Amino acid sequence: MAKTIIISNRLPLQIKIENEELTVTPSVGGLATGMKSVHKAGDSLWLGWSGLTEEEIDDNLKADVEAASAKEACVNVPLTQDDVENFYYGFSNKTIWPLFHYFTEYTEYQQDYWVKYREVNEKFAEVVAKHIEPGDKVWIHDYQLMLLPQLIKERYPDSAIGFFLHIPFPSFEVFRILPWRTEILEGLLGADLIGFHTYDYERHFFSSVRRLLGYEINFNEIIINNRIIRSDIFPMGIDYDKFHNASVSQQRKSVKDRTELHQELDKHQLVNPEVRFILSIDRLDYTKGIQKRLYAFEHFLEKYPEYRGQATLIMLCVPSRQNVDQYQRMKSEIDELVGRINGNYSTINWTPVWYFYRALPFENLIDLYSSSDVALLTPIRDGMNLVAKEYVAAQIDSKGVLILSEMTGAAKEMSEAILINPNNIDAIADAIHEALAMPAEEQITRIDTMQNRLKRYNVEKWADDFFNNLKEVQEQQALQSGKKLTEAMQHEVAKDFHKAKSRILFINYDGTLVAEKENPQKAKPTSEVIDILDTLAADSHNEVVIVSGRDKKAFDKWFKDKNYTLITDYGASCKEPGKEWTEAEGIDTDWKKLILPVLEFYEDRTPGTFVEEKNYSLVWHYRKSDPELGVGRANELKDQLTSLIANHDLEILEANKSIEVKNSDTSKGKAAMRKINGRSIDFIMAIGNDWTDEQMFRELPDEAVTVKVGKTTSSARYNISNYKNVLQFLKVLIAAE
Ligand code: GDG
Numbered sequence: 140m141a142k143t144i145i146i147s148n149r150l151p152l153q154i155k156i157e158n159e160e161l162t163v164t165p166s167v168g169g170l171a172t173g174m175k176s177v178h179k180a181g182d183s184l185w186l187g188w189s190g191l192t193e194e195e196i197d198d199n200l201k202a203d204v205e206a207a208s209a210k211e212a213c214v215n216v217p218l219t220q221d222d223v224e225n226f227y228y229g230f231s232n233k234t235i236w237p238l239f240h241y242f243t244e245y246t247e248y249q250q251d252y253w254v255k256y257r258e259v260n261e262k263f264a265e266v267v268a269k270h271i272e273p274g275d276k277v278w279i280h281d282y283q284l285m286l287l288p289q290l291i292k293e294r295y296p297d298s299a300i301g302f303f304l305h306i307p308f309p310s311f312e313v314f315r316i317l318p319w320r321t322e323i324l325e326g327l328l329g330a331d332l333i334g335f336h337t338y339d340y341e342r343h344f345f346s347s348v349r350r351l352l353g354y355e356i357n358f359n360e361i362i363i364n365n366r367i368i369r370s371d372i373f374p375m376g377i378d379y380d381k382f383h384n385a386s387v388s389q390q391r392k393s394v395k396d397r398t399e400l401h402q403e404l405d406k407h408q409l410v411n412p413e414v415r416f417i418l419s420i421d422r423l424d425y426t427k428g429i430q431k432r433l434y435a436f437e438h439f440l441e442k443y444p445e446y447r448g449q450a451t452l453i454m455l456c457v458p459s460r461q462n463v464d465q466y467q468r469m470k471s472e473i474d475e476l477v478g479r480i481n482g483n484y485s486t487i488n489w490t491p492v493w494y495f496y497r498a499l500p501f502e503n504l505i506d507l508y509s510s511s512d513v514a515l516l517t518p519i520r521d522g523m524n525l526v527a528k529e530y531v532a533a534q535i536d537s538k539g540v541l542i543l544s545e546m547t548g549a550a551k552e553m554s555e556a557i558l559i560n561p562n563n564i565d566a567i568a569d570a571i572h573e574a575l576a577m578p579a580e581e582q583i584t585r586i587d588t589m590q591n592r593l594k595r596y597n598v599e600k601w602a603d604d605f606f607n608n609l610k611e612v613q614e615q616q617a618l619q620s621g622k623k624l625t626e627a628m629q630h631e632v633a634k635d636f637h638k639a640k641s642r643i644l645f646i647n648y649d650g651t652l653v654a655e656k657e658n659p660q661k662a663k664p665t666s667e668v669i670d671i672l673d674t675l676a677a678d679s680h681n682e683v684v685i686v687s688g689r690d691k692k693a694f695d696k697w698f699k700d701k702n703y704t705l706i707t708d709y710g711a712s713c714k715e716p717g718k719e720w721t722e723a724e725g726i727d728t729d730w731k732k733l734i735l736p737v738l739e740f741y742e743d744r745t746p747g748t749f750v751e752e753k754n755y756s757l758v759w760h761y762r763k764s765d766p767e768l769g770v771g772r773a774n775e776l777k778d779q780l781t782s783l784i785a786n787h788d789l790e791i792l793e794a795n796k797s798i799e800v801k802n803s804d805t806s807k808g809k810a811a812m813r814k815i816n817g818r819s820i821d822f823i824m825a826i827g828n829d830w831t832d833e834q835m836f837r838e839l840p841d842e843a844v845t846v847k848v849g850k851t852t853s854s855a856r857y858n859i860s861n862y863k864n865v866l867q868f869l870k871v872l873i874a875a876e
Contacts, residue, residue, distance in 0.1 A: 141274030143183040143606075145174055146263060148227070148283040150187040150213045154204060161200060163207040170280065172378045173598035177278070177606050178212065186266055189215040192223055216266045218259065225255035231283045232460055234317075239282065239306050240426040240520040241313055245465055253319050257286060260326070264290035271295055276609055279330070281305045286322065289329030297620065299613035301605060302330035303373065306522040307548070308340040311347045321351055328352075328363060331612040333370040334605055336523045336548035341370055349766040355796065365849035365860065369612060373605045374552055375523050376597040382532035383590075386509040389502065390535055400499075401506040408510075411488060413449045415575055418511035420504070420526045421518070422459040423496070425469050428517040428544065428561040429456065433476040433492070435517070435567035440484055440491060442565075443572050448489045450575065452515070453507060455495045470496075508533035513540045513574040516547070517561040523548035527556070528593055537583040537590070540574035542567070552592065555585035619850045624857035629868050632824075632844055633875035639822030642680055645811050645835060647827030648687045648694075651848050651862055655795070657762065659689065664697055671869045676702035676716075684814060686710075686807050688792075688799075688831055690753040691720060709801060709831060710810025711755040726755055726802055730787050734800050737779060745772045756792075756801035773798055792831065808834030815839075825855075826865055 151171035153164045165171065171178075178185055189204060196204055208215050218226070229252035237245035264287060267277070271291070278301045279287050288300050314320055324347060327333055335341045345356050354361050361368045389401065397405070408414055417436075421427035436452050456473065460466050477494045484491045499507075508514075514530040524547040531541055531553070541556035543549060550558055557570045624632075636642065649655050649662055652672075656662040664672075676683045683703040687694065691707045691714070698705055705714040714720045731752070738750045738759045747764035750757065759776060761769035776798055780791055790803040807827075815823060825835045828848035836845040836854040847853035848865055859865055 140182060141272070141276070143177055144267065144271060144275055144277045145178055145183060145185045145280070146267070146277065146284060146287065147185070147187045147280040148231070150185060150189055150208065150211075150215065151178075152189065152208065152211055152213055154189045154191055154207065156191065156195070156200060159197075159200070161203050161207060163211070165211055172381070173375070173602045175602075176599045177602050183212060184270055185211075185213045186216055186263065186270070187213070188218050188223075192220045193217050194220050214266060214270065216263050218262070222255060222259050222262070225252050226259035227283065228460070228463060230256035232463055235282045235285075236306070236426075237465075238313065238317060239309050241307075241309060242425060242520075243313065243316060245425065246316070248318055257322075260284060260286035260290060263287050264294070267291055268294060271298060273297065275299075276606075276613060277301065278303070278606070278609065286326035287329075289326045292329035297616065299332075299609055299616060300330045301332040301334065301609040301612075302327060303334040303605060304340065304522070305336070305375070307520055308335060308344045308347075310343045311350055314343070314347045315351065320347070324348055324352055328361070328368055331366075331368060331616070332605070332609050333368065334373040334608075335370070336372070336374050337551050338372055339551075340522075340548075341372055344370065346767065353762070353766070355770075362851060365851060367612075367615065367851070369608070371608060373601055373608075374548065374596070375525070376593060376599075376601045377525055377528045377532060378599070379532050379590075379594045379597045382505070382508070382529050383535070385501070385505045386533035386535050389505050390509055398502050398506055400503045401510070404506065404510045411449075414489075415446075415450050415513070416511040417450060417452045417513045417515050417571065417574075418455075418507055418530070419452065419515045419517075420455045420507070421457070421516070423456040423466060423470060423473070424459055425465055426518055426520050428519040429454075429473055430469070430476060431519070431561055431564065432515060432517045432567070433473065433480065435564045436492070436515075436571070437476075437480050437483075438564050439568035439571045440480075442568050446572075446575065447484060447491075448486060450491070450571070451489070451493060452491060453493045453495075453511065455499060455507065457498045458496065504529075505533060509535060511539065513542060513571065515542045515567075515571065517542075517544045517559065517567060518547050519544070519561050521547040521549070525549075527553060531586060531589045532593055534586050534590070537586040538579060539586055540577050540582055541585075541589070542570045542574055553589055555588050619858060622856070622858045624846060624859045624868065626871075628857070629871045630875075633871050635844075636822055636824075636872050637875040640680055641818075641820050642822035643682045643684060643815060643820050643824070644675065645684045645686050645807075645814075645823075645825040645827075645839075646865075647807075647829060647832050647848075648685055648689065650828040651826055651832075651865055652685075654862060660693060667866060671866060671873065672701070672703055674873050675869065682814075684811075686810065686827070686832075686835070688756075688794075688807075688829070690755075695720070704814070706807070706810050706814075708753060708755045708805065709807055710805045710813075711802070713810070723805060726805065727788075728755060728802075730784075730789055730800075730802075731757060733783065733787075734780070734789075737776070737783065738800075741772055741776050745769065748772070755805065756799050758797050758799040760797045762796035769796065794829070794831075806834045807831050808838035811835045812838055826859075828862075 151166045153166050155162045233247040234252055276299045280303055288302050291300055348354050359370050440447055477492045480491050508530050516527050527543050527549040543556040543558055544561040545558045546561055559567050559570045652668050653662045672683055675681050685703055686706045688709050689707050691712045694705045694707055702716045711723045711726055712720055734757055738757055741759055742748050742750050745764050748761040750759050761773055788803045789800055792799040823839055823843040825839055826846040833854050845855035846857045846859050847855035848859055850858055
């Protein structure tokens with residue numbers, strides 16, 4: 140049975156070895172909870188690192204680790220100490236993490252980190268290879284595994300692969316700094332579905348794809364080698380009920396049953412009824428803006444002295460990545476700042492900052508959430524920030540105020556919070572003041588609105604939503620493979636071809652017989668192509684027709700003395716073997732005088748674009764312009780042309796980064812029909828990759844064998860992947876003769 144494979148850097152397990160004894164406990168983090176609905180026993184597998192290096196696990200314990208992981212439907216990806224050093228602490232956390240959070244000054248560009256990153260991604264791919272089966276869906280998580288989608292896709296082209304990035308995707312101007320930027324993008328584009336928390340991250344990603352790889356993006360889809368890659372927004376939610384219900388039950392507990400921390404908080408409030416708790420919780424990370432938050436709190440005490448003795452900042456910092464330099468430096472800075480504020484403002488009855496540098500158990504987290512009047516979360520950059528959502532979920536009487544940095548993904552969904560710029564110390568101080576003075580009704584309205592939203596789009600919904608989208612991609616793939624001209628079908632077609640006595644083959648050129656080139660003059664026919672066409676044309680039962688939108692210049696040079704029929708300019712010019720070129724009669728080209736100046740105007744005001752004049756059409760090419768400017772101008776031009784051609788028999792063709800204007804009474808379809816009308820032909824075939832070939836597919840009689848090169852939707856009866864497969868298929872036809 141097809142299964143789901145979830146892949147993340149770490150397994151959702153805590154594995155410990157003490158006195159040669161192994162203990163394994165499932166972890167309860169956000170991702171593990173979210174995946175509950177997806178990671179069901181029996182039909183899913185979770186691949187990741189156990190947290191113990193190969194050096195830390197004795198050979199005799201290895202099997203136990205495997206077995207304990209297997210019990211939770213998990214598979215360990217074995218990593219060595221060196222892997223963890225260079226791949227995790229190195230490239231992931233000293234290169235990608237700072238760069239993607241816009242901390243370019245902390246970003247290290249070390250080749251050996253990169254090499255290890257690639258190697259470890261390959262290690263993950265090796266483990267995937269041992270477990271993947273046809274029809275499986277793969278969901279890869281986060282920035283440590285950005286090369287993995289491509290590594291899997293290369294080996295298993297039919298697998299459905301989803302990727303979700305939990306951190307921001309930076310703007311192009313920042314991303315382009317990375318020496319390995321194209322490799323990272325290509326790695327990600329191995330996925331069929333790429334998810335982000337916010338639209339900003341998605342558009343930054345698209346901008347980099349467009350500018351660095353030159354791919355065209357339509358709405359939220361990219362087509363590469365005929366494969367559709369979709370990207371979408373999935374703002375990660377939380378397990379709302381877990382936080383809300385825990386908070387309700389903590390508050391309902393009798394005083395003696397409450398946790399020690401809760402009792403302490405209660406006691407404090409009893410002694411000092413005026414006290415107001417302001418809470419901040421984060422991993423100790425430079426992205427979280429902890430120092431600026433402390434400066435802002437200090438400034439608040441200066442600016443609003445009436446709150447001295449009342450407002451207490453409870454600051455929980457969870458130790459993280461302690462062996463990275465910046466984290467150690469930051470820890471000392473925070474210690475110093477807390478010391479300074481407490482030293483300057485403390486009284487016998489009041490300490491302004493309560494600072495915890497450790498992780499607390501879940502119950503205590505809830506105690507803090509539910510007992511605090513305000514949550515103050517000021518990251519400089521944060522992919523989402525789940526703490527903001529958890530704080531709101533834990534407010535039981537709908538009171539409480541959230542102050543949230545506008546640089547977090549969560550801010551996009553939580554506009555009822557007081558949103559602040561984390562670098563504006565004065566504005567944060569004012570926000571604290573506003574929060575503490577906010578009337579209860581206003582607090583209730585704000586919290587209620589946010590709670591309703593969080594309840595609806597909880598983490599399970601998030602995972603289901605992503606997963607359903609991935610399923611859709613898989614269905615789309617299945618549909619495409621349904622039309623695939625398989626080898627067996629090629630032989631069936633070859634039998635009909637063999638039986639027929641009079642055959643005509645319409646074959647497009649660029650992208651069908653040869654690879655498409657940026658400069659069409661360079662797309663010369665290879666000797667293989669010539670051999671195949673010559674062999675087909677040598678059989679008197681066959682008529683080989685090359686149909687193209689090109690003008691006749693290049694074809695005249697390459698195929699002049701060949702035994703094939705050439706149709707160019709979408710059917711306006713035609714050359715039969717041994718004869719001269721003929722032009723379709725009555726094609727008006729006077730319109731060029733009207734259109735050419737318009738196209739030239741766009742050429743002048745859009746650097747990198749140029750106008751090509753063909754015999755029967757005019758083309759404005761923008762593939763060398765700034766991609767975003769090019770697309771914008773192309774849309775403008777299309778609008779202008781649409782109104783200009785209203786009273787003419789003209790049509791606009793949009794091809795790969797070009798806009799072409801041509802007479803509407805010429806088309807490949809019409810040209811093909813002219814060739815077969817009135818003749819008795821018992822085998823008709825058309826092959827093409829372009830959308831102008833669709834006219835041929837539609838107009839030819841139903842019994843014609845029509846083949847679309849590429850996997851996108853088409854009126855053709857069959858699909859074939861690329862031009863190489865076309866050549867292969869033509870050889871199958873030849874062999875049948
Ligand atoms: C990354 C992205 C994105 C914290 N202290 C304790 C504790 N926590 C829990 C919180 C929360 C989680 O840790 C922290 O989540 P965040 O989202 O705030 O931040 P990151 O760890 O940086 O996560 C982030 C996230 O991925 C998801 O996509 O939102 O932007 O950076 O769930 O509750 N839990 C316990 N004790 C603590 O002391 N038990």
